[in-house]
Amino acid sequence: MYSIGELSKRCGVKIPTIRYYEQMGLLEVEERSEGNQRRYSADGLNRLSFIRHSRDLGFSIGDIRQLLELSRHRENPCKDAHDIAARHLRAVQQRIRKLKRLEQELKRISLCEAGTVADCAVIETLADHAQCETEH
Amino acid sequence: MYSIGELSKRCGVKIPTIRYYEQMGLLEVEERSEGNQRRYSADGLNRLSFIRHSRDLGFSIGDIRQLLELSRHRENPCKDAHDIAARHLRAVQQRIRKLKRLEQELKRISLCEAGTVADCAVIETLADHAQCETEH
DNA sequence: ATAATCCCTCTAGTGACTAGAGGTTCAAGG
DNA sequence: CCTTGAACCTCTAGTCACTAGAGGGATTAT
Numbered sequence: 001m002y003s004i005g006e007l008s009k010r011c012g013v014k015i016p017t018i019r020y021y022e023q024m025g026l027l028e029v030e031e032r033s034e035g036n037q038r039r040y041s042a043d044g045l046n047r048l049s050f051i052r053h054s055r056d057l058g059f060s061i062g063d064i065r066q067l068l069e070l071s072r073h074r075e076n077p078c079k080d081a082h083d084i085a086a087r088h089l090r091a092v093q094q095r096i097r098k099l100k101r102l103e104q105e106l107k108r109i110s111l112c113e114a115g116t117v118a119d120c121a122v123i124e125t126l127a128d129h130a131q132c133e134t135e136h
Numbered sequence: 137m138y139s140i141g142e143l144s145k146r147c148g149v150k151i152p153t154i155r156y157y158e159q160m161g162l163l164e165v166e167e168r169s170e171g172n173q174r175r176y177s178a179d180g181l182n183r184l185s186f187i188r189h190s191r192d193l194g195f196s197i198g199d200i201r202q203l204l205e206l207s208r209h210r211e212n213p214c215k216d217a218h219d220i221a222a223r224h225l226r227a228v229q230q231r232i233r234k235l236k237r238l239e240q241e242l243k244r245i246s247l248c249e250a251g252t253v254a255d256c257a258v259i260e261t262l263a264d265h266a267q268c269e270t271e272h
Numbered sequence: 273a274t275a276a277t278c279c280c281t282c283t284a285g286t287g288a289c290t291a292g293a294g295g296t297t298c299a300a301g302g
Numbered sequence: 303c304c305t306t307g308a309a310c311c312t313c314t315a316g317t318c319a320c321t322a323g324a325g326g327g328a329t330t331a332t
Contacts, residue, residue: 003329005278015279020320035328037279050263057262058238061319071259078256082246085258089242096235099228102194106225110218120214122221123207126193127186139298141309151310156289171297173310197288 001031001039011048018048024061026051026068059088137167137175147184154184160197162187162204195224 008015021027027047031039040048047068054064063084070081105125112121144151157163163183167175176184183204190200199220206217241261248257 003278014321016321017319019281024319033279033328035279037328046263053264054262055319057241067259067262071253071263074252074254076253078248078250078253078259081253081256081258082248085242085246089239089246092235092239092242096232096239099232099235103225103228103232105193106221106228110221110225112214112218114214116210117207117212117214117217118210120217122217123203123214126190126203127182127207128189139309150290152290153288155312160288169297169310171310173297191288 001041002045004038004040007040007045007048010045011052013048013052021048021051021061024065026061026064057088058092059084063088137177138181140174140176143176143181143184146181147188149184149188157184157187157197160201162197162200193224194228195220199224 002010004015004018007013008018013021018027022029027044029038030041030044033039050068050071051064054067059067066084067081070076070078109122109125114120117123138146140151140154143149144154149157154163158165163180165174166177166180169175186204186207187200190203195203202220203217206212206214245258245261250256253259
């Protein structure tokens with residue numbers, strides 16, 4: 001049996017965050033001590049690792065709820081899990097594309113060598129969208 | 137003089153968002169109609185374009201506040217503006233790197249051809265961080 | 273027994289909006 | 303001049319995934 005603090009250390013998830021996951025219905029507490037403190041089994045630890053890892057990979061709480069539900073039974077089909085992962089992958093790829101366009105624009109702007117605001121490319125570009133070379 | 141609705145259309149910024157920018161101190165209203173409705177000059181329109189464009193480039197409200205302050209006087213040195221842009225560029229690049237690692241991991245996971253949860257790579261990988269090939 | 277550390281619940285704050293309630297003002301047509 | 307409908311007003315609360323703090327109780331080691 002682990003206390004919430006031990007779970008926190010072992011999984012690298014802050015204590016209030018564990019309680020937050022509980023509130024969100026991702027991690028139920030099976031047991032409490034006599035003094036009402038949370039006690040977790042190895043199962044809880046695994047579940048929290050799953051959550052933590054999924055969050056690291058950028059899945060939303062809602063996605064994780066579904067993934068946890070799907071993973072409950074070994075004989076479940078895993079197509080839904082694949083769909084969730086694929087959708088997330090597409091979202092990530094889209095964000096990368098957008099950020100790369102941003103990066104180009106910011107790089108270009110940052111080349112400015114001016115000394116004053118009057119002819120500074122940063123300020124000027126921000127004031128005038130027409131100066132941008134790519135969409136964003 | 138533009139009403140808030142006109143400003144909204146011209147800049148592509150939703151009306152509640154314009155009011156929000158006002159609350160955040162980015163865009164003061166110079167004038168009100170007799171019936172207390174906001175009226176903007178061409179100056180306000182330019183300012184809102186600047187804000188909109190900066191947001192599109194991912195600058196935070198705080199950054200924008202500073203950039204707007206810096207841009208008020210043409211003779212101001214623009215080193216601070218460069219610093220803000222450079223810092224933002226680094227942040228963007230870091231996010232890109234992180235997202236690319238994520239992308240790799242998600243791609244790898246998504247290759248799974250299993251039919252059930254029992255041997256699905258998505259579920260399995262989420263449950264066990266050790267299976268990941270890169271840091272994230 | 274006591275001190276130090278851990279844990280409890282509850283509320284509120286973050287950033288950048290978005291949505292809705294409930295009411296007022298404006299502009300155009302008759 | 304009057305009415306209608308669209309546009310506007312303020313204020314509150316919700317979003318997401320946490321994070322921080324207050325004010326108190328439980329556990330553990332000495």
